[in-house]
Amino acid sequence: MRETRVKQSLSDDRIQDRMRPGVITRDGMLGEDRRKLRDILDADDAAVRRLGLTHARIAARMRELRDAGARGLGEPIQVLGHFEVRVDSVRGRLPCPFPHPGLCRKEFVEVRNLRSGEQVMFTELNTHLIEAHGFYEGAGSPFRQDPEALARVLELDPDIPDPGRAIPS
Amino acid sequence: MTELLIAVGVLCAINTGLAVLLMIAEATINRTGTWRITVNGTKELTVTGGRSLLAVLKEQQIFIPSACGGRGSCGLCKVAVLEGAGPLLPTELPWLTPEEQKTQVRLACQIKVRRDLSIRIPEELFSVKQYRTQVAGLSDLTHDIKRVTLTLLDPPAITFKAGQYIQLEVPPYALTDEPVYRAYSVSSDPCETGRIELEIRYVPNGICTTYVHRHLKVGDAVTINGPYGTFGLQPTDREIICIAGGSGMAPIQSILLEMARTGNPRPCRYFFGARARRDLFQTELMRQLEKSLPNFRYIPALSAPDPEDNWEGETGRITEVVDRQVQDASQAEAYLCGSPLMIDACIQVLRAKGMPDGNIFYDKFA
Numbered sequence: 001m002r003e004t005r006v007k008q009s010l011s012d013d014r015i016q017d018r019m020r021p022g023v024i025t026r027d028g029m030l031g032e033d034r035r036k037l038r039d040i041l042d043a044d045d046a047a048v049r050r051l052g053l054t055h056a057r058i059a060a061r062m063r064e065l066r067d068a069g070a071r072g073l074g075e076p077i078q079v080l081g082h083f084e085v086r087v088d089s090v091r092g093r094l095p096c097p098f099p100h101p102g103l104c105r106k107e108f109v110e111v112r113n114l115r116s117g118e119q120v121m122f123t124e125l126n127t128h129l130i131e132a133h134g135f136y137e138g139a140g141s142p143f144r145q146d147p148e149a150l151a152r153v154l155e156l157d158p159d160i161p162d163p164g165r166a167i168p169s
Numbered sequence: 170m171t172e173l174l175i176a177v178g179v180l181c182a183i184n185t186g187l188a189v190l191l192m193i194a195e196a197t198i199n200r201t202g203t204w205r206i207t208v209n210g211t212k213e214l215t216v217t218g219g220r221s222l223l224a225v226l227k228e229q230q231i232f233i234p235s236a237c238g239g240r241g242s243c244g245l246c247k248v249a250v251l252e253g254a255g256p257l258l259p260t261e262l263p264w265l266t267p268e269e270q271k272t273q274v275r276l277a278c279q280i281k282v283r284r285d286l287s288i289r290i291p292e293e294l295f296s297v298k299q300y301r302t303q304v305a306g307l308s309d310l311t312h313d314i315k316r317v318t319l320t321l322l323d324p325p326a327i328t329f330k331a332g333q334y335i336q337l338e339v340p341p342y343a344l345t346d347e348p349v350y351r352a353y354s355v356s357s358d359p360c361e362t363g364r365i366e367l368e369i370r371y372v373p374n375g376i377c378t379t380y381v382h383r384h385l386k387v388g389d390a391v392t393i394n395g396p397y398g399t400f401g402l403q404p405t406d407r408e409i410i411c412i413a414g415g416s417g418m419a420p421i422q423s424i425l426l427e428m429a430r431t432g433n434p435r436p437c438r439y440f441f442g443a444r445a446r447r448d449l450f451q452t453e454l455m456r457q458l459e460k461s462l463p464n465f466r467y468i469p470a471l472s473a474p475d476p477e478d479n480w481e482g483e484t485g486r487i488t489e490v491v492d493r494q495v496q497d498a499s500q501a502e503a504y505l506c507g508s509p510l511m512i513d514a515c516i517q518v519l520r521a522k523g524m525p526d527g528n529i530f531y532d533k534f535a
Contacts, residue, residue: 022240022346023240023242024242025242026344026345026374026376070510070514071486071514072486073414073442073472073486073487073488073508073510073511073514074414074508074510074511075444075472075473075486087510088508088510089508089509089510090372090508090509091352091509091532092243093244094242095242095244095263095264096263099259099262100262100263101262101263102263103244103263103264105509107509107510
């Protein structure tokens, strides 16, 4: 978690450019958000801290549900008691807009909380972006992940200890 | 009056000077001059520089696979650039393994031709061509899979192997400002050289599948290039286990059609996974193939049949069905086509049944 505000650098500008429509994905990762990348990161970081959570906790839960749902091979299956999860995958891979090696599968995970009826959908890139960069995408982006919605639908409890994964800033 | 003429003259001189400067900058910074590309140490191309290697090679009728139209977002256009490429770019890094970086593999769409280059590409890419085609037929195979029949116009015939794929060009339309390419396996028999069939599943908001399902009409012109890929039947006598789901039917269908035409006697079981009866297609064709290929068995399996399906066949996920039906796979070979998740899960099951990894084949672009 970032404790102090970091000013947007030239490197951040380049990363933000790679988030624009048509560079890595057709619709990009910023939506209608006109804020600087650093401001988006800071706002979501603060939201996650208000929830008493960490990016690692959220990403770990997303992975747990994805791994359980992947056994359905594209069909929805009930996992971990009261979650219906469908994991679909298509050909190809996507690079992360942040500069490092590695690619994410083009995988879509739909999670419906059968108790509340609420649903979220995320990709493997979303999970990576949250885990490694604390990035939930810009407001209005088709794959924007609202930290509060994730915490509510995936039933993330701040009282359960953090798995303690390292988060590169 | 004299002052006016002088002013006009000075302005003209400044404009001419700026134009000359721009031309010099274009030639020196962008290096748009004429350059030589040596391909595989034998073939020499003389090209105009300043553009991507991918675009320059395409202009020379050498087609490198690329699904994103050269934006560096698919990682398919890998070629070995032995000389003249310059340092590795940050946009290439995610796509290249350490081994590829050592062997000078680069993304052709990211390399600008600004000096002489020496490159190495697979020989089979020399047989890849661009084809002008016309849509001869469009029909629904299921609620989300269409069969697209293309008649080849120029050149009028294509030579491909069963299991190979082509790339279909989508022109600019509502979802894309520039042409994009997507790979699709050919489902028809390779002996039909004047027409090809594709089976394309609709992906919500997918650029190409939305175009095919919502915009393409019979009679439309379509540009394709190909064939690509090494997926295909191996020349052995081993038992064949095919596993597919959805539009993964296409390359397996092409292989089976060829087997039927050539009277291939190899034992073959084809497991096809679907959710409910409405997701099954080509069932009649598969039953016909069972008659013409005495050692072929088609085993469709439904993971969640609807009550009205009255389904009496295999049920469960395709991995469960393969697990039940295949006892020992150590002497067999497998051909897989479907979602990456399905392929990964099938590989696990086949390994557990004793099949060596070297006997498992699937689309490289999966």
